[in-house]
Amino acid sequence: MTRVLLVDDDIELGEMLTEYLEREGFGATAVSDGETGVAEALSGEYGIVVLDVMMPRMNGIEALRRIRARDSRIPVLMLTARGDDVDRIIGLELGADDYVPKPCTPRELVARIRAILRRARLEESSSSSSGSLTAGPLTIWPEKRGVEWDGLPLDLTSTEFNLLEVLVRNAGRVVSKKELSEQALGRPLARYDRSIDVHLSSIRHKLGGGEGRSPIQTVRGIGYQFLKE
Structure with a gap:
């Protein structure tokens, strides 16, 4: 079972997405701040990180920067404000694998997660x-x-x-x-x-x-x- 780490200060959204992911066959953990998100992402216990850009104290851009600074290759899917091209471009330049504009449906998010994980499996098979x-x-x-x-x-x-x-x-x-x-x-x-x-x-x-x-x-x-x- 692939474990998904959700990093978003919207606690209700995190709980809802966690429940949905678990119904779809994933393991899921939600944390509500960037510092905890970085520590969890680097723990080696997750297959992918879903990282919100807009968070207090440490935002998603800085969290991603710290994850990539540790040479972690864990896939990262960014949640960005709809129409905010600046955050999307910065996230991609820092090594995000993809992004989903908010608000998004749980179904759309799961589809994007599966696409990234499918690509990762293809990478392994191409070896x-x-x-x-x-x-x-x-x-x-x-x-x-x-x-x-x-x-x-x-x-x-x-x-x-x-x-x-x-x-x-x-x-x-x-x-x-x-x-x-x-x-x-x-x-x-x-x-x-x-x-x-x-x-x-x-x-x-x-x-x-x-x-x-x-x-x-x-x-x-x-x-x-x-x-x-």
Whole structure:
């Protein structure tokens, strides 16, 4: 049974979501402050964290920052205010796996949790594919989920790795945002969803260049292409 950690200062919402998750076959624990949430997330007892952005004292952005600062790869799903693009972008840049705008239905939240966990299981199963993928100075080892750029290791979040792997497997071909969402995020592309753009911007930054110098090129109105050379 996968255990879900809910971090939200809305105690009634936490209780309601905990009950719903348990009916859906998950184990669930709700905590109401960021500091406790960070400690629990780093305990190794949970399979995923659902983290609200708007909390007093330590907000969700700072909690996520502290979780990732400890090199924890636990999947994190952010709950953000509807229409608040700034928090979503910051969360994704800090290593959140995905976000859900509030208010959301329990059914929608569970669907998104399952998509992230399904993607994580696919990542584990992909480790059976031996060998490496190479495109120009980039090398990816799916088995150990490692990446090197020009001979130096590249530190990517889980979602960034998934997106880069899909692009490299299709190097030289334009990959639509719909394909990237389904294959790398494990869910259909939502209307006005900018998460893929933010993740790829972060990857470009880690590769050491912007759009003009990056092997990841934007094909407007379609998607992205990883250049072979």
